[in-house]
Amino acid sequence: MVDKSIFFLSPERFPQIPNEIVLGTYKDIQMWEKAANFKLAGLDLQITTHRLLATSRANNALGFIINLENVIEQKDIKEGLVFKKLVAFKVKYKNQTKIEFKIPKGIEDAIAQVKGALSKKEWLKIVPVKKEDQIFQAQNMYSGIRDMQKKEDQKAQEQQKIVQSSFQKGDISSLFQNARELKEISQYLKGNLSKVDKQHEQSDLDKILSDLGYFNVITKEEAGNSYLDQLSNQIYSICNELFPKLGGIITLLDVFYFVNKKRQTCLLNPQEVLDACSKFQALGLNAIVTEYGNVKVVEQTTFDTEKDFQENIGKFITHNVGITAEQLARKLNISPVISRIKLNKALKSGKLVIDDSIEGQVYYKNFILDFQI
Amino acid sequence: MAQRFQSVIQDFQEEKQDYYSKLLQHPAFYTIQDHAETRQKQLASWADITHAYFKQRNLNNSSLTELSSESYPFFCLQNLGIPKRLNREEIKLILNTMAQQGSILWENENFDGFQIQKYSANEIADEIYKWAKKNYLIGEINTLEFIVRGNQTSQSEKFYDLPDNQILYALEVLQENKKCIIFGDSTQGYSAKFQ
Structure with a gap:
């Protein structure tokens, strides 16, 4: 079987071979076809048990296939002063042609995979195909890198569905189910680790889980x-x-x-x-826990109220320019309730005075004590 | 508004005029504060200013009801959108402070009507200290009785024969200004050392 034109064909025209197994995929490779002196860069290459499938990264519809049964000779070549190997093939194509591949990453693996596939000659083994399988294959008939991309897309869509299902209206149970599963996994991990080094490893695990957004309920x-x-x-x-x-x-x-x-x-x-x-x-x-005017709050006991007044509240208030709790809340980006609590604390300590009128409560610096006679 | 008060506080010393002028123009001065020290100073200032106002108007008596009525112009700040007025309870606090200082005397147990005394505690304090200096009593210890009705106190003195509580408050004003030290208690009687 000799392909008359191996270049620039839609990969979908090549059906999947029943017992074909993908051995490796490589990105950003260059190809040089010597008969026509044709060079092509930016390819994605897939090495299988039966063939080499390459797709242009710029245009997924373009690609080519070399069936390994057509390979007459395969060589590893050194290139230039720096030792760089190439995968080179002599292929039955029209008359004959030589094709070289430059693979920037993982060339040793690629060479090993090609050699292994060539020596095993999987294409010679005949695999009986059931009728049902043929229908199934026809339905899912993708080949080359495009096939991989479609499968990846399908996986991503499925994952998205799972995540979204957890947040759909009325599906709280699945959300809880997901949370429970996560917790079970972490408990299992924690349980095992505690046997080795309880204190140290658990705190490490807690930190990792915490970084992942996990909260121990x-x-x-x-x-x-x-x-x-x-x-x-x-x-x-x-x-x-x-x-x-x-x-x-x-x-x-x-x-x-x-x-x-x-x-x-x-x-x-x-x-x-x-x-x-x-x-x-x-x-x-x-x-x-303290209470300010029927509002229960949690207050930090080590919090420096004096410093807070100097650095935050004090700079917005003078003897003549007052501020309301709401205005201060906006300036400090805190809740008006907390803002009022802070102002009332300063009032209680004699730092501020209040003007309580129909128009509202305005706080000023304590001019009564501060002004000198 | 400031001019209206200017005439009230014109008899005070210059520093006090400046201080009271600032207080009377501040909206927060028309809310009695909760902080103890601030409240004490605020009420004392209000008592001082209010007594000066009574004197300027030549008032001999008045009542809490009259002072807290809507039409009464004092205790009200009008340089804002909505006039700010002290309420009845707050005015009562000021009057109580004045009674404590001896600036007013409640007429009965109802604590509504009151008589206005001629001199405030500050004025009496100034007069006593002037009298002590004039009579070379600085550094001496004198009983309250001697100060008010002693042979060195003429009847022309503003503090002659005034009630003891009024004299005591005036001495306390002097003590605050470090011009005298008060000894004794209510049972044994009080003495003062001028300095």
Whole structure:
């Protein structure tokens, strides 16, 4: 079987051979056909048990195939001063032609694969093909790199479907199923690692999982009696990340939101969050639950209120130019509730005075004490 | 607005005029503050200014109800969009401070009507210190009785025969300004060393 024209044919014209196995794929290769002195670069090459399939990267519809049964001779050639091997073939094509391939990466593997395929001569083995298989093959008849690309596309689409299905309306169960699977895997890994080196490896694994966006959901069943303590530590770590951004104070409502956002599954109720936060002090953590005007907040005990006033609040307020809690919230990019708490704290310590009128509450620097007689 | 108050505070020393002028033009001065030290200084300032206002208007008596009525012009800042006025409770706090200083005397237990005293605690304090200097009493310890009704106190002195609590408050003003030290208590009686 000699192909009359091996160049520039649509790869789809070449049907898949029943027992053909792909041995390797190589990118960015160059080809030189010596009879017509024709050079072609930017090819993707696939080496199979039966043939070499090449496709132009610039145009997927263009390609060529060398059937290995037509190869008369195969050589490895050294090129130039620097030792570079080429794969060269003498092929039955029209009369005869020589074709050389330059493969930038993995040439040794390519040579080994070609030699192996040539010595095994798989094309001589006759494989009986069932009628059903023929129909199936006809339906899925792709060849060359294009075939690979289509398969990759199909895989990507399937994965996208799985991900999307988790977020479709009314399909919360599949979302939970995915979360459970992830957790089971991590628990399995953790369980095995703990046998080797409990402390060190687990913390490493936790860090890796954390970097991947995984959050260890503490449950009553797993934690037992230490449930609240564990939960308290975990909530504190979340608060600790948020304190610098939110100015050392977070409302319990926000804590409730952020914790459950992290958990995504087995959500906590507000009472559980409050109970866990109330244990901060007992566990020696640097935060406390306090209440400002019916608003419960988690406050960092090590937060430097004086520095915060100097660097954040103080620079927006003078003796004569006041600010409202809402205006300060916008300037500091924090919630108005927290902004008001901060202003009221400064008011309580005598740094500010308040103008409480129908028009609203405006805070000024304490001119009554600061102005000298 | 500032001019209206300017006439009220014109009898004060220059530094005090400047300070009170700034306070009276500030909207937050018309909200009684919660912070203890700020509140004390604010009420003392209000008491001082209010007494000066009564004196300027030659008022002998008034009442809390009158002062807190909508038509009463004092305790109100009008240089803003909506006039800012002290409420009844806040005015009562100022009057209580004035009663403590001896600037006013409540007429009865209802704490509504009151008599306005001629001199404020600050004025009496100034007069006592001038009298002490004139009589070479700096460095000496004198009883409150001697200061008010002693043989060196003539009847022409502003503080002659004034109630003890008013004199004591004036001495406290002097003590704050480090011009005297008060000794004793309510049972043994009070003495003061001028310095």
